[in-house]
Amino acid sequence: MDALPDLISALIVSPWLPILIAAVCIIDGFFPPVPSETTVVAVLATGIALGHDHWWIAAVAALAGLGAAAGDSVAFLIGRRFGLERLAWMRRPRMRRTTAWLAARVHAAPATLVLVGRYIPVGRVAVNALAGASGLHYRRFLAYSALASAAWAAMCVAIASVSVAWLGNPVYSALLAIGIMLLVGWGIDLVARRRMRAPSGAVAAGGPEAAGGAEAAG
Template sequence: MADLLSSFLLTPWAPLLILLFCFLDGFFPPVPSETVVVGALSLAFATGPEATPTAILVLIAAGVGAAAGDSAAYAIGRRVGTERWAWMRRPRVRSAFEWAGERLASRPAVYLLVARYIPVGRVAVNMTAGATRLPYRRFLPLSLVAAVCWVALSAVIASVASAWLGHSPLLAALVGIALSIVVGVLIDLAARLVRRARGRGAAVPAPASEAEPEFVKTGAGAEL
């Protein structure tokens, strides 16, 4: 099996398929681009020097596909918004869109970069960027930086797996995939904890001295 996968990895089709996976993952989250990229890189690194050109092609294909997928999600959001289709109105997806809208309004660069590593968050942020008319000339450079950082992290995970299990390329690929899943889960968990902490902080009422004057909330002053 390992020899078969290694042989396939050395064909021109492997980078093209990886590019396609990464592109589709930009607007269709069930496509597991992270596991495919890390698995392919782990296999390439563990195969030996003869697979180095393939590893480079995989890195390039993953980066190009990821950036293209981001742009596709941006275009979908710009054209159809974030409420047209039924899946967009599911509670979790709706919550992700609302979260993305609130964050993009204040710090678009930070959240376009961070959302790359959060399941569903990447699609929500990129589509919301399009729906809220964030200028594409601003979106594209951030998307490219995010893609490069994501590919670099995938390469690090694959390097660790192949360093541990270089004698078994197939096992190295499986361990690399497992590591990428663990990293993704930890990032998602950290993001949830941060959101909950901020939510609790926002729920704390402001001190009386910092609260809005009553006349701003009621009476004739409310219209001023």
């Protein structure tokens, strides 16, 4: 246990760390099981607790934001190229209802969907893939994605900083930051689900079929 701080410190200054952060954020953009949020806040909290300067923090945040935007674009291009029906997990009844709700709004409020979806691991993949499948212009999508990714990276820095201010210890600060990030994602996901269940959120004419129409547009 005494060697753990030294091991963490060595990992934080490893030359592979930038590649790891960027790769995790890119992959998470189209493969939700990869935990980009928890990885980024854990790295930031640990680095801040160990005394790394503002340049290091800014570099980690920038890599996370760039990787997140790149991952969003991959999901968008998958949706544009293949649609949603070829993705097995998107054909589940629950995801069909979600994509139907999103399809009715992707052109009316794309900025809101992309910005909010960034904080919900599975939700952002659905939003970004649907944006591609529905024919939303890529440059427009990229602008929203870049803004969302920058805000997300800034939030990771804020959560990591608060965790370190509360606990100080690198390990405990990282664990607290992970817990806070998970709670934030859970809270946003809960609000989004309630919004979808609201009467005003009902999808016109046919529910899941609306998603199929959006996919055909791509």
